[in-house]
Amino acid sequence: MTKINVNVFIDREDKNTTLELGRNSLVTDLLKKLDINPITVIVSRKNELILEDEKLNDNDEIRILSVISGG
Amino acid sequence: MNCCNDKSVSSLYDGSKLCRNHFIEYFETKVFKTIRQFELIGREENLGIALSGGKDSLTALHILCRFSKQNPKIKINAIAIDEGIAGYRDKTLKKAKEFCGNNNIKLHIFSYKEEFGLTLDEMLKILNVKPCSICGIFRRYLLNKKSRELKFTKLATGHNLDDECQSILMNQLRNNVEASARLGPKAGIFNNERFVQRIKPLYLCTEKEATTYAFLNGLLDTFSECPNARQSFRAQVRDMLNDMEKKFPGTKYSIVNSFLKILPLLKEKYKNGILKICAKCNEPSANDICNACVYLERLNYRELETNRH
Numbered sequence: 001m002t003k004i005n006v007n008v009f010i011d012r013e014d015k016n017t018t019l020e021l022g023r024n025s026l027v028t029d030l031l032k033k034l035d036i037n038p039i040t041v042i043v044s045r046k047n048e049l050i051l052e053d054e055k056l057n058d059n060d061e062i063r064i065l066s067v068i069s070g071g
Numbered sequence: 072m073n074c075c076n077d078k079s080v081s082s083l084y085d086g087s088k089l090c091r092n093h094f095i096e097y098f099e100t101k102v103f104k105t106i107r108q109f110e111l112i113g114r115e116e117n118l119g120i121a122l123s124g125g126k127d128s129l130t131a132l133h134i135l136c137r138f139s140k141q142n143p144k145i146k147i148n149a150i151a152i153d154e155g156i157a158g159y160r161d162k163t164l165k166k167a168k169e170f171c172g173n174n175n176i177k178l179h180i181f182s183y184k185e186e187f188g189l190t191l192d193e194m195l196k197i198l199n200v201k202p203c204s205i206c207g208i209f210r211r212y213l214l215n216k217k218s219r220e221l222k223f224t225k226l227a228t229g230h231n232l233d234d235e236c237q238s239i240l241m242n243q244l245r246n247n248v249e250a251s252a253r254l255g256p257k258a259g260i261f262n263n264e265r266f267v268q269r270i271k272p273l274y275l276c277t278e279k280e281a282t283t284y285a286f287l288n289g290l291l292d293t294f295s296e297c298p299n300a301r302q303s304f305r306a307q308v309r310d311m312l313n314d315m316e317k318k319f320p321g322t323k324y325s326i327v328n329s330f331l332k333i334l335p336l337l338k339e340k341y342k343n344g345i346l347k348i349c350a351k352c353n354e355p356s357a358n359d360i361c362n363a364c365v366y367l368e369r370l371n372y373r374e375l376e377t378n379r380h
Contacts, residue, residue, distance in 0.1 A: 011294035039313045042282055049080040066294050067282035
């Protein structure tokens with residue numbers, strides 16, 4: 001398997017999406033692909049925070065939570 | 072470098088990584104140190120916390136409740152303003168009520184509709200003004216007036232390092248240095264009995280740190296954003312700062328730390344700014360008539376004009 005599929009929820013856009021990434025992709029690769037500045041989000045998997053250097057797995061459920069103040 | 076063998080949940084701008092427990096300890100220590108360093112809270116206080124129901128104000132309230140448990144002479148109250156922004160404030164106020172109910176905190180809610188006769192949404196249909204400017208004027212007006220009437224000794228807000236950075240830069244870009252003299256961990260310049268001192272316990276915490284703390288303590292609700300915020304000048308300054316922070320980690324700390332070095336000079340320079348009392352409402356004002364009354368007059372005039380035609 002050279003590719004993995006990752007299911008992503010982006011809370012600021014209230015959007016679910018599935019992305020295809022390379023097999024050894026990290027959270028930082030996912031954010032780059034989505035053009036999201038890592039300063040502006042925290043990322044969770046199974047309700048646990050993960051960092052930018054965390055490796056992603058096939059069929060991961062990832063939540064990207066905005067740190068931007070709402071108002 | 073990792074703090075221990077436990078899984079890291081946060082990486083700081085200097086590259087160090089912290090696990091859940093060490094991050095919470097780091098964050099709370101930083102807030103308590105900020106409170107001591109800037110003498111934000113005395114031994115005995117009747118504190119009001121401005122609560123929007125968003126993550127920053129909930130984090131400030133959560134951590135000040137912990138502080139109050141260690142210091143029983145510090146009393147905690149929450150105050151919220153319902154501006155009347157359909158589909159936004161109702162959601163965050165629900166979260167605010169829920170948190171205060173669960174933690175036995177008295178929550179005082181005041182609305183634009185009851186206090187001024189119109190919601191923010193209704194005001195914006197009448198006046199062609201920038202939403203955040205007019206909203207901020209009325210919100211600060213009500214927070215100060217009601218905090219004083221409720222006899223709060225100080226009003227704590229959830230403003231963090233990112234908010235402060237944005238304000239510093241916005242004032243520079245608008246050539247409004249005098250407004251920066253009113254920034255800092257203790258906001259406002261004037262010692263006046265009608266003005267309730269505002270304090271910012273999260274002053275040295277980044278927005279990302281505050282969100283991480285909120286997440287780890289179950290304070291993070293579904294994301295909710297004011298429909299007026301995306302078009303604001305602040306939002307553009309915020310994006311620019313986040314781009315800089317990504318390229319040059321530590322930029323925000325540098326801006327705030329250098330600002331703290333010149334803040335005493337700014338306060339000294341503008342200390343003689345005369346605080347007047349508004350001739351219409353008796354609230355503190357920089358002018359003979361305060362901005363809130365100026366806008367209310369414009370709103371009433373336009374509304375009468377509209378009804379006449």
